[in-house]
Amino acid sequence: MESSTAPLARKLGQYLDLVPADLAALARLEAEIIEVDRHDELFSEGDRDTSCYVVLDGWVACYKLLEDGRRQIINFMIAGDFLGLRSLLLQVSDHSATALTRLRLSVFSGEQLREIFADHPRVATAVFWAISRDEAIVVEHLVNLGRRKALERLAHFIIELGARLKLVGLATDDEYHCPLRQEEFADVLGLTAIHINRSFRLLREQQLAVFHRHRIVIHDRRRLIELAQYNDFHLAPPGSPM
Amino acid sequence: MESSTAPLARKLGQYLDLVPADLAALARLEAEIIEVDRHDELFSEGDRDTSCYVVLDGWVACYKLLEDGRRQIINFMIAGDFLGLRSLLLQVSDHSATALTRLRLSVFSGEQLREIFADHPRVATAVFWAISRDEAIVVEHLVNLGRRKALERLAHFIIELGARLKLVGLATDDEYHCPLRQEEFADVLGLTAIHINRSFRLLREQQLAVFHRHRIVIHDRRRLIELAQYNDFHLAPPGSPM
DNA sequence: CGCCGTCTTGAAGATTCTCAACACCAGTGG
DNA sequence: CCACTGGTGTTGAGAATCTTCAAGACGGCG
Numbered sequence: 201m202e203s204s205t206a207p208l209a210r211k212l213g214q215y216l217d218l219v220p221a222d223l224a225a226l227a228r229l230e231a232e233i234i235e236v237d238r239h240d241e242l243f244s245e246g247d248r249d250t251s252c253y254v255v256l257d258g259w260v261a262c263y264k265l266l267e268d269g270r271r272q273i274i275n276f277m278i279a280g281d282f283l284g285l286r287s288l289l290l291q292v293s294d295h296s297a298t299a300l301t302r303l304r305l306s307v308f309s310g311e312q313l314r315e316i317f318a319d320h321p322r323v324a325t326a327v328f329w330a331i332s333r334d335e336a337i338v339v340e341h342l343v344n345l346g347r348r349k350a351l352e353r354l355a356h357f358i359i360e361l362g363a364r365l366k367l368v369g370l371a372t373d374d375e376y377h378c379p380l381r382q383e384e385f386a387d388v389l390g391l392t393a394i395h396i397n398r399s400f401r402l403l404r405e406q407q408l409a410v411f412h413r414h415r416i417v418i419h420d421r422r423r424l425i426e427l428a429q430y431n432d433f434h435l436a437p438p439g440s441p442m
Numbered sequence: 443m444e445s446s447t448a449p450l451a452r453k454l455g456q457y458l459d460l461v462p463a464d465l466a467a468l469a470r471l472e473a474e475i476i477e478v479d480r481h482d483e484l485f486s487e488g489d490r491d492t493s494c495y496v497v498l499d500g501w502v503a504c505y506k507l508l509e510d511g512r513r514q515i516i517n518f519m520i521a522g523d524f525l526g527l528r529s530l531l532l533q534v535s536d537h538s539a540t541a542l543t544r545l546r547l548s549v550f551s552g553e554q555l556r557e558i559f560a561d562h563p564r565v566a567t568a569v570f571w572a573i574s575r576d577e578a579i580v581v582e583h584l585v586n587l588g589r590r591k592a593l594e595r596l597a598h599f600i601i602e603l604g605a606r607l608k609l610v611g612l613a614t615d616d617e618y619h620c621p622l623r624q625e626e627f628a629d630v631l632g633l634t635a636i637h638i639n640r641s642f643r644l645l646r647e648q649q650l651a652v653f654h655r656h657r658i659v660i661h662d663r664r665r666l667i668e669l670a671q672y673n674d675f676h677l678a679p680p681g682s683p684m
Numbered sequence: 685c686g687c688c689g690t691c692t693t694g695a696a697g698a699t700t701c702t703c704a705a706c707a708c709c710a711g712t713g714g
Numbered sequence: 715c716c717a718c719t720g721g722t723g724t725t726g727a728g729a730a731t732c733t734t735c736a737a738g739a740c741g742g743c744g
Contacts, residue, residue, distance in 0.1 A: 264581070264582075268671070270590075289574040294578040332532050338581060338584060342583060350732070382690075390588030394692085394733075398693090429510065434536045633701090634700075634702080636725090640700095
């Protein structure tokens with residue numbers, strides 16, 4: 201599935217109506233485009249003065265490792281998502297990022313970003329909104345790990361990922377492509393790949409959703425949402441009714 | 443224990459050297475001060491157009507509830523911490539906040555904040571740094587919940603909290619006041635109060651740390667850090683060596 | 685075909701939770 | 715002064731959840 205418009209503009213467009221000047225400013229963020237192979241590391245925890253990116257195509261995993269090798273994926277970044285902005289002010293990257301698929305990325309420096317912000321306060325606000333939204337997603341993941349059990353966690357994750365992909369035209373209400381392996385589901389949900397496998401089986405047996413051949417198909421969205429106790433405050437566009 | 447200088451200035455001061463003009467700008471953030479009783483709700487998930495706050499004194503819990511009553515505390519806010527900034531751009535609060543102790547808070551609107559940012563870009567940068575640091579703390583909590591087991595989680599949390607309190611003069615290396623109940627430790631660490639109790643007993647039996655009468659005392663900091671696999675990338679001030 | 689990475693399943697074990705009972709302590713009112 | 719109370723902390727036992735280890739199945743690709 202290919203997004204019809206530039207995913208970043210599409211995503212920010214739900215926050216404000218982008219006028220041509222705004223689109224031109226966003227285009228400056230996409231001036232330098234690079235390609236990255238699957239399994240390549242974009243940056244690592246502790247790196248200094250890293251670049252910032254926008255994902256144009258492909259999937260990125262942001263993660264942290266413990267000393268003994270345990271890995272926790274913080275979040276996946278998909279088309280339209282920013283990457284590495286937090287490192288800008290911290291000056292040190294607090295996490296690593298790796299390419300789960302072949303990627304197309306736009307690259308820019310903090311300096312370039314500041315220039316655009318100075319010229320286009322509307323765009324700046326929209327970018328800050330996107331950052332806030334990403335933070336809200338991480339917070340919801342925290343709740344997921346802390347207070348939901350395996351099956352609920354997986355259900356929640358499947359729905360949320362679908363909602364994010366739909367915003368950039370990469371999902372319908374009940375289906376999307378998903379390049380993750382079960383191990384990556386495990387590492388984002390704080391479980392083992394084996395338990396993820398058993399949880400997917402339960403979802404399948406209960407006719408809620410299936411994951412097969414890198415494709416998620418949701419069979420009973422209502423019950424899946426109920427199981428996950430999903431609510432979309434954290435993803436809802438600002439003007440939307442309660 | 444009372445902080446000697448204003449906690450916000452003290453905290454931001456580790457990011458940049460605050461000149462008198464900066465301090466004056468920060469003072470504008472502390473123009474309106476309110477007091478809040480223990481157990482009072484500052485704002486709730488779903489609220490619109492909420493205010494922003496700086497904690498001057500006392501402890502706040504930011505949390506989310508599931509429909510069935512399970513609670514996950516996202517983070518505790520202490521002296522010098524901002525509160526409610528994420529809701530500014532989302533326009534809807536994605537979490538609730540409650541007073542764990544009697545509080546002194548300064549209150550301000552998004553509009554006031556924008557004015558100060560326009561006049562004092564240095565302060566704006568420092569505030570964004572603080573926001574990034576808070577986000578890094580949440581990310582580290584995510585790793586804590588996803589990939590550390592109970593005892594390691596508790597150890598990590600004790601050390602991190604001590605580090606944060608020390609920045610605003612409310613802790614020494616091995617001791618601090620902590621108004622939390624075991625239930626709040628449970629809700630921030632994704633465990634039950636009973637398991638927290640057993641974990642504290644283990645820490646005590648192994649002579650690592652004790653929690654008694656709302657006071658944390660660390661007996662063997664080195665081993666505690668080792669147990670937690672703690673590293674302070676996410677709290678380290680920007681200029682500090684690797 | 686054979687190989688490698690991934691998925692699947694079973695069984696046993698570790699971790700954490702639930703339920704239930706009791707201990708401790710500060711405050712309150714008799 | 716003491717009994718009572720409500721909130722919190724402590725402990726044990728059994729159950730639920732999740733992990734670990736081990737083995738085999740599947741499927742794409744050389």
